[in-house]
């Protein structure tokens with residue numbers, strides 16, 4: 266399976282080479298990622314599964330440029346972002362990355378539309394344009410009637426829809442989600458997963474961490490993390506051609 | 515973009531109105547005290563300047579001074595009358611030898627009983643020439659001041675302060691009033707206004723708004739009351755003779771005052787063996803008051819600095835707490851693309867808005883305070899625009915100084931940790 270050259274017809278959105286992340290001090294290192302290789306092609310929907318503490322969130326934070334790897338190379342849209350300074354990394358986050366978290370992470374004292382507009386605010390987009398785009402995005406996630414609501418007036422599902430709208434507003438190359446259904450009941454979970462599937466059909470590139478096998482099943486490709494490494498093919502599911510092409514070099 | 519940050523900062527401050535108000539209180543009172551002090555200081559300064567100007571900045575005033583008793587022992591041996599004070603010779607010498615002196619005006623003072631029926635009050639009679647009124651800028655509100663004709667005729671006329679009429683309980687036409695001074699009657703020919711404001715410096719002119727001031731032609735006083743007066747001093751009768759109690763010298767230009775004053779000192783030193791005179795230069799008085807003001811100007815920033823320091827530390831404290839409280843918000847903003855600079859700016863603007871609003875409230879409070887001080891004193895507070903601008907800039911600077919550390923702390927947070935907070 267490994268060693269097969271990537272298919273040239275599909276562009277890679279991201280590529281990780283021997284990424285490691287070690288916490289703790291030099292005297293007591295805590296290795297969390299121990300050499301992760303991963304490639305995700307444009308339009309792919311990848312699910313990351315694995316036991317708690319296996320390093321999924323750490324990996325996703327590195328993918329989202331919130332954190333820097335200890336070693337290894339991270340190519341995001343062919344640019345090596347593994348050792349950028351804060352300013353450049355912030356720029357990458359606001360232009361290429363959309364984040365959705367388990368606990369929604371909405372700013373509690375900003376309205377729904379203001380929350381959605383935040384990435385555009387930091388991208389210095391004029392207020393009027395921001396408002397138009399946030400309304401369009403909220404319409405897309407089905408929240409047109411909630412522009413002026415405060416986050417504490419929303420249900421969990423609505424909060425997560427707001428978060429999705431916010432993640433998508435700057436038209437990122439990569440949508441990252443860390444257990445987006447972890448705080449939702451099964452019915453709302455289905456709605457949110459439906460939303461992700463819809464985005465996938467619209468050619469969004471999605472990397473999603475999930476505990477839920479059912480949720481993982483809707484993804485195009487599944488990656489299992491074990492002890493800071495990608496456990497290739499061990500989950501029993503036969504790898505597709507695409508997976509073979511993109512997961513390793 | 516910047517104005518949105520300001521609006522956002524104000525919104526955040528308004529979310530915790532009480533907390534913001536309490537936090538800014540240090541700045542509010544710091545700025546308020548500065549504004550109140552500066553404006554009343556400015557008011558007091560102008561009041562002092564006005565008071566000193568009232569004496570005439572072109573004038574040099576020489577007063578007779580009774581020397582200490584020991585120095586008179588020699589005199590009393592040969593003669594029971596002792597002489598002191600200024601003389602006509604002094605006046606002549608000053609007039610003749612000093613080229614800068616435009617004019618020198620003599621004054622002879624007498625204390626005399628002023629009778630209202632059977633009631634008597636002590637009045638202060640100033641024997642003055644017509645030029646006196648001109649040099650000290652005194653204008654009659656009723657009638658006229660003393661003129662040359664009165665001098666020549668040695669007429670028994672007088673010009674009074676309106677206080678005298680009040681004291682006499684006289685309601686009729688003042689110009690038809692005859693006042694009994696000692697044993698003689700003097701016709702009132704003019705009324706001078708009372709002083710509007712307290713001026714301790716007026717005592718230099720022998721003027722006092724509490725005593726009854728009456729002006730009589732110089733020649734009349736000398737002619738009728740003489741130069742010698744007797745007083746009972748600690749039980750024994752004492753006779754003294756003084757020709758002139760005061761000489762008011764006027765120069766043409768303020769710049770000539772120091773030279774003229776030196777000349778006067780030299781002349782008097784030649785003719786007087788004892789120091790029975792005193793030379794006062796209003797303009798020097800003014801300069802020394804300005805030096806006192808300069809000390810005040812130095813103390814002010816120290817007081818202001820301390821209050822702003824205390825206020826600033828309060829703000830630092832609350833902003834640090836606010837940053838901790840909003841750790842997750844910081845994490846969210848960072849995840850959405852805010853750089854460290856963006857976060858720094860956000861918190862810095864919030865702190866500056868807090869101190870600026872505090873400063874504005876302080877200016878308002880200071881103005882009110884100055885108005886209250888005005889009610890309690892004669893000083894008219896002067897609110898200069900620069901004081902307002904300075905106060906607001908200082909508030910702004912305080913915000914930057916004490917807001918920078920909390921803002922940097924917010925910016926340096928690890929985004930991943932911040933998102934996990936709580």
Ligand SMILES: Nc1ncnc2c1ncn2[C@@H]1O[C@H](COP(=O)(O)OP(=O)(O)O)[C@@H](O)[C@H]1O
Nearest residue numbers: 288289295297316317318319320321322323324
């Ligand atoms: N800042 C940190 N310092 C030390 N250890 C950390 C830190 N962050 C995460 N870890 C450790 O890294 C491991 C992986 O964490 P995480 O990526 O959150 O796992 P997952 O999301 O798969 O549950 C855990 O054992 C966790 O304790």
Ligand SMILES: [Mg+2]
Nearest residue numbers: 321322323443
């Ligand atoms: Mg996790």
